[in-house]
Amino acid sequence: LTILGIESSADDTCAAIVDSDGKIHSNVVIKQHDVHEVYGGINPLSAIHSHQSNMPFAVKRALKEANLDLKRDIDGIAFTRGPGMAGCLSVGMDAAKTLAAALEKPLVGVHHMQAHALTVMLTERGNEPKFPFLTLLISGGHTLLLLAKSVNEFKLLATTNDESIGRSFDKVSKLLKLKWTNLGPGDALEKFVAETDDSAESTVTPITRPLPGQLAFSYSAHHSQTKALIESHGGVEGMDIATKRAIAREFQTAAVGHLEEKLVLGLNWCRKRDIHVRDVVVSGGVASNSYLRERLRRSLDKYNSDESFRLFFPPPYLCTDNAAMIAWASTYRFSKGDTDDYSVGLLSKWDLKDLNAYKT
Ligand code: ATP
Numbered sequence: 282l283t284i285l286g287i288e289s290s291a292d293d294t295c296a297a298i299v300d301s302d303g304k305i306h307s308n309v310v311i312k313q314h315d316v317h318e319v320y321g322g323i324n325p326l327s328a329i330h331s332h333q334s335n336m337p338f339a340v341k342r343a344l345k346e347a348n349l350d351l352k353r354d355i356d357g358i359a360f361t362r363g364p365g366m367a368g369c370l371s372v373g374m375d376a377a378k379t380l381a382a383a384l385e386k387p388l389v390g391v392h393h394m395q396a397h398a399l400t401v402m403l404t405e406r407g408n409e410p411k412f413p414f415l416t417l418l419i420s421g422g423h424t425l426l427l428l429a430k431s432v433n434e435f436k437l438l439a440t441t442n443d444e445s446i447g448r449s450f451d452k453v454s455k456l457l458k459l460k461w462t463n464l465g466p467g468d469a470l471e472k473f474v475a476e477t478d479d480s481a482e483s484t485v486t487p488i489t490r491p492l493p494g495q496l497a498f499s500y501s502a503h504h505s506q507t508k509a510l511i512e513s514h515g516g517v518e519g520m521d522i523a524t525k526r527a528i529a530r531e532f533q534t535a536a537v538g539h540l541e542e543k544l545v546l547g548l549n550w551c552r553k554r555d556i557h558v559r560d561v562v563v564s565g566g567v568a569s570n571s572y573l574r575e576r577l578r579r580s581l582d583k584y585n586s587d588e589s590f591r592l593f594f595p596p597p598y599l600c601t602d603n604a605a606m607i608a609w610a611s612t613y614r615f616s617k618g619d620t621d622d623y624s625v626g627l628l629s630k631w632d633l634k635d636l637n638a639y640k641t
């Protein structure tokens with residue numbers, strides 16, 4: 282099966298061609314960061330307009346780079362049905378439905394977070410994580426700790442009480458007035474911290490960890506404490522670079538420490554219930570952070586257990602939004618002949634526990 286995938290749930294316009302043997306024929310991502318940086322975050326109307334102007338080229342390029350013909354070589358079309366920004370989702374959905382109907386191809390609407398969770402099944406073919414596995418999905422809109430029981434059954438163990446980890450990276454990066462990289466403000470913060478170790482010369486008050494011992498996340502607490510820290514040093518204007526970096530580093534350390542704590546609680550939760558989990562999957566845009574990768578790896582190595590854990594991350598370019606993950610996630614349905622009607626509607630809010638609840 283060779284599938285054209287389309288993704289437009291937030292600010293990246295994406296089209297990709299993937300087959301059910303795990304070959305990525307093409308993976309086009311058109312970023313909009315230059316459009317949104319002036320607003321300091323995703324501007325919804327500009328995002329819709331950018332998707333509208335970029336989507337035809339994304340699809341055209343995906344076909345060209347794969348050297349495939351839509352009518353002759355593509356067996357099905359997949360798109361992100363939700364969750365995401367409704368106006369943005371509709372651009373990708375309309376493109377997918379119209380192409381599918383005109384060319385008489387079957388159609389599948391995919392859950393964006395299920396696709397983030399299953400990306401490693403594509404990138405680790407032959408060495409896939411085994412169900413049940415624990416998965417941390419950390420992105421711009423979500424902070425989820427889930428027990429993945431199969432490709433379409435996920436039990437929620439923890440979510441955020443307020444904002445997502447990705448959003449807090451974005452906000453702190455903005456508070457520190459860091460220049461975005463082409464991967465956005467969160468990536469800019471990581472790079473800024475990693476530049477040098479000059480912050481060792483400057484000490485800042487540690488950020489306290491919210492909700493200790495609880496299976497729930499809070500990231501607005503990290504962000505507001507960082508804001509207070511910046512103010513206690515007289516604001517970001519005129520702040521010396523070592524202090525600025527020390528604050529950024531303290532935020533990143535605390536934000537990742539919070540994840541680490543919940544992951545260990547999740548493993549304990551499984552152990553108490555005799556759920557045999559050996560594999561841990563971390564995905565979503567924030568999972569491209571290399572400090573986080575290193576720290577979670579060390580934490581799992583230290584976890585007191587008779588067997589060692591396997592920790593999986595997609596490669597960074599497949600952690601952030603892409604259509605390869607959408608096409609791949611759809612193959613589990615296409616291969617069973619389980620497809621959607623062309624009248625299928627988008628779901629801007631869509632809980633993973635209702636993955637199978639809105640069939641068309
Ligand atoms: P969702 O998947 O929840 O719908 P989204 O699709 O907008 O949200 P992703 O593209 O999966 O989010 O991830 C984007 C988020 O990842 C942004 O908040 C971004 O700042 C963050 N991010 C990207 N790279 C890094 C990094 N290196 N360190 C920390 N955060 C990062």
Ligand code: FE
Pocket residue numbers: 393397420421565566601602
């Ligand atoms: Fe995403």
